[in-house]
Amino acid sequence: MRLHGFFRSGASYRVRIALGMKGIPFEQTSYMLRRGDQKQPGYVALNPQGLVPTLELDDGTLMTQSIAILEWLEETHPEPAMLPKDPMQRARVRAFALAIACDIHPVQNIGVLNAVKALGHTEPEANEWARRVNSEGLDACEKMLAGVKGPFCFGDKPTMADICLVPQLVNARRFHADTSNWPRLLEAEAACNALPYFVAAAPERQPDAE
Amino acid sequence: MRLHGFFRSGASYRVRIALGMKGIPFEQTSYMLRRGDQKQPGYVALNPQGLVPTLELDDGTLMTQSIAILEWLEETHPEPAMLPKDPMQRARVRAFALAIACDIHPVQNIGVLNAVKALGHTEPEANEWARRVNSEGLDACEKMLAGVKGPFCFGDKPTMADICLVPQLVNARRFHADTSNWPRLLEAEAACNALPYFVAAAPERQPDAE
Known part of the structure; x- marks a missing residue:
């Protein structure tokens, strides 16, 4: 997996924590937000919102919105759980x-x-x-x-x-x-x-x- | 159930749709947002964020954040589904x-x-x-x-x-x-x-x- 993000982005940070929690190795591509890298056509083609992060799976599937990514990680890699059962x-x-x-x-x-x-x-x-x-x-x-x-x-x-x-x-x-x-x-x-x-x-x- | 909300609040509107989709009857209490009703102590005691909506269950349990409420409705009242299976x-x-x-x-x-x-x-x-x-x-x-x-x-x-x-x-x-x-x-x-x-x-x- 490849996380398109930025070290200081709070939403990227959430996904880094969750990937680590689930024991999933990943690589990173960095976008300097102050320079507007995330608004360049190359990135907007990956994520129409022009926001980080985007998670790219090994088959090229793209996922956006950190909370949606966390829910997907929880559903596909249930242990250790990040949501209670009740x-x-x-x-x-x-x-x-x-x-x-x-x-x-x-x-x-x-x-x-x-x-x-x-x-x-x-x-x-x-x-x-x-x-x-x-x-x-x-x-x-x-x-x-x-x-x-x-x-x-x-x-x-x-x-x-x-x-x-x-x-x-x-x-x-x-x-x-x-x-x-x-x-x-x-x-x-x-x-x-x-x-x-x-x-x-x-x-x-x-x-x-x- | 009682929905604490406001007719014009988009987040309240989401919960109204979802309750209707699941066939759950509910009553409503209205808070005039422009007048700041949602920031009054009586309401902030229900919802520390001072935002609408809050869903109050019949046993007095309080739920906040519309998307969390939608996810709870989906988990407790699965049909008709508002999320795909995959x-x-x-x-x-x-x-x-x-x-x-x-x-x-x-x-x-x-x-x-x-x-x-x-x-x-x-x-x-x-x-x-x-x-x-x-x-x-x-x-x-x-x-x-x-x-x-x-x-x-x-x-x-x-x-x-x-x-x-x-x-x-x-x-x-x-x-x-x-x-x-x-x-x-x-x-x-x-x-x-x-x-x-x-x-x-x-x-x-x-x-x-x-």
């Missing part, structure tokens, strides 16, 4: 993952920050937008875990929730969000970052890291 | 649904448009932001269906892809996006809107419609 527990895990994947990540990605700048705002103003989105979004995520036993987001095993959380916390720090309100999220992050496949997926470990 | 086909349907649920809808919702206005921009400028997001996003969705047989997004039955598409097209028109570039999306929409449960879920049919 439907209601699965819904809780997915709701947490989607609170990040829908309501935080896409609202602070490079496309949106470029749109804020195109309205006449400065880089610091765009970065403040991103800080606010991370801050408010992860405040809600902290509350979603109230009363849920750790150390991971949902109990004693990492799930799709943790796979979305860890990359988002990296972004939150990059935009100088205050993490001190999130003891439960940080507990889950620490538990994740004790696992080799979370460590291996970290941005600074990727071949394209700056 | 994992790769499921991934394609989910990728299309998530291209809307992650990369269009949250980037043009009322929270983001309020944030654009808070940066000093006018209502028409905020609406132009929403038009552009719908326009660019659905252009990519049209391309994602290139070569895929209709009349629905993915073949002869409606799926989660159609359930996300139909509400987004309502939004796209509201923000005056040009729909003429989307013949394939409009074909799917027409096929959906010939089905009674899509019709019943439409914003203008809801008790809180203005």
